[in-house]
Amino acid sequence: MADPMPMTDAPITTVAPGWAIAALAILGVLVVAAAMLDGALAARAGGGPGTVGGLVRPFGEAARLMRQRRRTTVEADRLLWRIGGAGLLVTAALMVTVVPLGEWTIFDLDVGVMWFNAMDVMVWALVWLTGWGANSAHSLVGGYRFLAHGLGYELPLMFALVAPAIVAESLNVGAVAAAQEGLWFAVWMPVAFLVYLLGVAAFSVWGPFAPAIGTDVAGGARAELSGVDRLVFEAGRYALLAAGAAFAVPMFLGGGAGPLLPGWAWVLVKTVALLAVLVWLRRRLPAFRPDKFMEVGWMLLLPAVLLQDLVVAVVAVWRS
Amino acid sequence: MLSDIAFWGVGLVAVVGGAAVFYVDSMARATYALALSFVAVGLQVLFLQQNYVGVVTILMMVMEMAIMAVYMVMFMGMNPALMPMSMVHSNKAAIAAAVATFLVLAAGILMVDWPTRRGSPPADVTMALGEALMGPKMLVMAVISPVMVATIVAGVVLAAHRTRYDRFGDDLKQRPADDPQPGGVGR
Numbered sequence: 001m002a003d004p005m006p007m008t009d010a011p012i013t014t015v016a017p018g019w020a021i022a023a024l025a026i027l028g029v030l031v032v033a034a035a036m037l038d039g040a041l042a043a044r045a046g047g048g049p050g051t052v053g054g055l056v057r058p059f060g061e062a063a064r065l066m067r068q069r070r071r072t073t074v075e076a077d078r079l080l081w082r083i084g085g086a087g088l089l090v091t092a093a094l095m096v097t098v099v100p101l102g103e104w105t106i107f108d109l110d111v112g113v114m115w116f117n118a119m120d121v122m123v124w125a126l127v128w129l130t131g132w133g134a135n136s137a138h139s140l141v142g143g144y145r146f147l148a149h150g151l152g153y154e155l156p157l158m159f160a161l162v163a164p165a166i167v168a169e170s171l172n173v174g175a176v177a178a179a180q181e182g183l184w185f186a187v188w189m190p191v192a193f194l195v196y197l198l199g200v201a202a203f204s205v206w207g208p209f210a211p212a213i214g215t216d217v218a219g220g221a222r223a224e225l226s227g228v229d230r231l232v233f234e235a236g237r238y239a240l241l242a243a244g245a246a247f248a249v250p251m252f253l254g255g256g257a258g259p260l261l262p263g264w265a266w267v268l269v270k271t272v273a274l275l276a277v278l279v280w281l282r283r284r285l286p287a288f289r290p291d292k293f294m295e296v297g298w299m300l301l302l303p304a305v306l307l308q309d310l311v312v313a314v315v316a317v318w319r320s
Numbered sequence: 321m322l323s324d325i326a327f328w329g330v331g332l333v334a335v336v337g338g339a340a341v342f343y344v345d346s347m348a349r350a351t352y353a354l355a356l357s358f359v360a361v362g363l364q365v366l367f368l369q370q371n372y373v374g375v376v377t378i379l380m381m382v383m384e385m386a387i388m389a390v391y392m393v394m395f396m397g398m399n400p401a402l403m404p405m406s407m408v409h410s411n412k413a414a415i416a417a418a419v420a421t422f423l424v425l426a427a428g429i430l431m432v433d434w435p436t437r438r439g440s441p442p443a444d445v446t447m448a449l450g451e452a453l454m455g456p457k458m459l460v461m462a463v464i465s466p467v468m469v470a471t472i473v474a475g476v477v478l479a480a481h482r483t484r485y486d487r488f489g490d491d492l493k494q495r496p497a498d499d500p501q502p503g504g505v506g507r
Contacts, residue, residue: 109371
């Protein structure tokens with residue numbers, strides 16, 4: 001980036017735990033914005049209620065789901081089912097605790113990158129539990145489909161997160177953001193960045209990774225989810241997408257660096273922009289078949305991202 | 321004080337989660353009870369300032385249990401474990417073994433002459449732990465790793481009933497390969 005303004009090397013301040021409510025509020029606003037954008041894009045693609053109608057559709061949908069009676073199934077494992085459905089939202093909230101908003105962070109963990117990684121692995125368990133809990137064949141198929149995708153995307157995603165950490169010589173998210181003086185990691189680690197974005201779509205069960213909740217298996221993992229359960233599950237997917245976009249900002253897009261605006265504003269601007277791209281991509285990419293994606297992950301993505309790590313490591317050693 | 325209570329509370333969750341593995345009646349619940357137990361242990365390790373080890377424990381164990389659940393349901397039950405089933409067998413022998421193990425370990429705790437602390441913990445305990453575990457044995461570890469990977473690959477190759485001759489024909493020239501499950505990159 002030809003950014004003439006030197007990044008102020010402001011140390012990261014840990015704010016009081018009460019500010020977690022503000023972080024949740026921001027995440028909530030991002031979820032609503034993403035749902036509205038998706039509604040508008042859906043309306044434009046499907047010729048439905050028009051763009052304005054599409055924009056407000058999420059609100060109508062939420063109201064409908066809140067009034068809907070809860071569907072029950074025979075011999076459902078209700079405990080695991082509810083944990084799975086509600087867990088996505090919780091996981092997304094735990095992800096954003098380590099993302100610094102400019103100079104403020106809620107949880108300045110020295111291994112924040114690993115924390116994010118651990119949280120995205122939680123999604124494996126949660127989506128499968130959602131599929132398992134309903135005691136319904138289609139929803140169980142959906143759960144297995146997600147794990148099949150998981151085996152393909154998780155390792156490339158992990159090694160994509162390794163690249164910025166190597167250069168920053170730290171697993172602290174704030175330190176990774178601070179290490180990108182003038183040149184964003186997204187610019188000179190494009191493979192890691194793209195694989196990371198693919199991983200975000202994957203752990204949000206989004207776009208090409210949606211077969212786990214596909215219409216060909218009657219809604220897959222969410223087939224039997226109804227009412228508030230379904231609303232929370234869908235909000236959780238949007239929240240994961242938003243958390244993934246927010247985490248990309250300190251990892252690949254320079255954190256709060258930018259001219260004129262303060263750091264926190266740049267973090268939000270970049271997050272919203274990336275989230276919009278991710279939402280838009282939903283209708284632009286074909287579905288990855290779960291039975292075929294693993295080979296793509298292990299034969300293409302993993303070698304590509306390992307090569308990226310090697311290049312990054314060589315550059316890092318050469319620079320020091 | 322507060323962190324002491326949290327530490328012991330998490331410890332309780334770990335123990336109860338571990339016990340629940342044998343108490344519940346479904347493979348899915350047993351597997352995820354074990355996952356919960358491991359997550360609690362990971363959180364305890366966070367309290368010991370071993371942040372990296374703690375977070376990695378959570379990461380690896382949740383991932384492993386997600387896969388484990390699939391295999392448990394597939395192989396461990398009455399073909400398959402989609403119905404409620406007992407998680408225990410050979411109860412009397414198991415109780416005897418459990419009580420004997422508990423007594424031996426508890427006696428060990430009480431009878432060992434525990435050393436008093438010398439010195440103080442270093443600033444970076446994770447680094448210190450790594451050096452204590454690996455430091456002088458790095459060469460051994462570096463040699464063992466590829467041997468272990470080779471063993472795993474060899475084991476899978478020997479266990480797989482299809483060979484490259486099944487895939488590529490007797491002269492190894494058949495393209496694309498004849499696979500029951502086609503892959504994603506057209507090998």
